[in-house]
Amino acid sequence: MERILLGLLFLSECVILSTCFPYQYHFADQSLTWTEAQTYCRQKHTDLVSIRNSEELNQLINMLSSAGHSSEVWIGLFKEFDWKWSDGFNGTGAEYRNWETNQPGSISELYVLIGGFGRWWDNVETNVYPCVCYTGTQLNPRYVLVNQYMTWPNAQRFCRENFTDLATVRNDAENQAVTSVAQKAAWIGLFRGPNFYWSDESSFLFTNWQSGENQISSTTDMCGVTSLQNSGQWKFSSCETKLPFVCYKPAVVWRQVVKLRLKMEDSLTLNDPVLRANIMKMLQDRLKENRVSGVTLKWRGQPVEEETQTLG
Template identity: 25%
Template sequence: VLFIPVLVLLWAFCPLTTAGRLRTLHLEYPSTAMNFTEARNVCQSKYTDLLTDYNEQINKELVEELLEITHWEVHSVKWSDGAAVTVFKLTGNCVSDCCAAMKADKEWESVQCNKTKPFMCFDKGSTEYKLIEESKSWNEAQRFCRQNHTDLVSIRNESDNEEVKKQSSTENFWIGLQHSKINKSFTNFANQSFCIYHEGKWIRSISEVHAVCYKSLIHMSTHEMSWEGAVDYCNASGLLRIESKDDQIETEKELRKKNISEPVWIGLRQSRLFGFWMWVNGLHVGPWTNWKGGRQPEHQISHHCDVMEKVDGTFRWTDKDCRYRFRVVCEIR
């Protein structure tokens, strides 16, 4: 489950265009913060659900859009070796060009990267860490570790944190975490339930944060009908069109979420006279297609209406007799 770190309250919520033709994202930011259960309840009552399938593309587009419509400060957080940030619990008041040091009391402190301190390196494939007593800036320490070991130490979980704590030192020393309010990117916390970063504090998923909701623009009928009945059922909104791989992926997500395994009607039909396939809005199929077996049904030997049917764990397009009765997928406009 994803929560984004946000720093400044601007309005109650913000609709975002990011996410594709069949899905919209909505940033829920009420006057009081929400815990996980409250956030999900809000998302399910107003939209479809809390966003969980966060990825790099959504991350990039969401940040760009937020930066265009707000004056928010955005945190970039990263480990030196590129490992995912799943533990983040800094103290201190550093606001720019900041790096993390472990203090003598074993807490993490955020300080400017140009300060000089001892530092800790690690070697890939080894569970031991090497504390270097020579004081260097964070960037100098990073360079040293990469030249002589693997990198500055990364801490992925509490077990790693405890191992690093065991290294005796009366001085603060650098670890491999770097963060800044200047870099225009969010850390991707998708599928990381251990903890997240919010306003300089390390918090678990029950803590109060704000949420990104999504609204699916796909509707599934509860009963079965013929293809002609499906056209009437979807009326102005129209039977589902799948114009791209993204549309296909989004549709499959909703079908799986609803535990649909049987065929479902979509808005694809064959010309009885000429044999070409077209969507209900008159557009011809392509260039992206998803036919069962990789080929569209042939004229004269095919049925004239189309379903999405589960084949080897994924949904493919295939022809069916238009009189058959299946559930139908509509677009919401």
């Protein structure tokens, strides 16, 4: 057994040298819009780069540092600002907006208020305001002020339980009618979804947002940038801006096969399944101790003398 253990120590040291990153990143030093960069990456590589964990973030930072590029680059992040009405209205006038200057605001503000002068701005879920509900039908609404301070989701629930829904505003006349009823800041029915996306449809769990407000203005789409200057943190920019970008593709996986010939004492045989299981467990334990992952172990016998087998 001592010779077996020595062989296992040798094998674990060899395997440690074969680990690698699962993806290769390519820095494209040409300025394209986000959509043009996406097309380029899909044709030449796999897609615009996705960042799903801190290891991939560090890999991207190191790659940009090696390329000597510190300013902004496109990554695969994007957001569709899909403003919708609470009652589901999507007919004529559903696209009507009366935003205040520099509104909508930041990416964290999902719900819309109307002010005393009829201008709109977005706000976060945790803030509380009165709300304007309506009764009747979508095409013939009657607006009602609910002078209770509540969050937008609670206001939506209240309006649906006691009236028809939060107010939908389709034109200047309806906007003036809602303003007259509200007389001060109040929730209306406009909102948007919170979701962000990666170009390759990877799950969006890991985040690395740049601190401070990220203004989204009145655009319908925004695309993600990062930079070495900001330590790889993300923010949104207009998708029509022309920037360099980073693509990715799966890394070439180098398969390293290490064979170990084990010669047994007369009292032992590698045909014993219990002995084989113990050897494989010792090897797995050694790999785990050395923090080695992504390694597949297989037992493969060879038609040699009975007392000799190969572990590959």
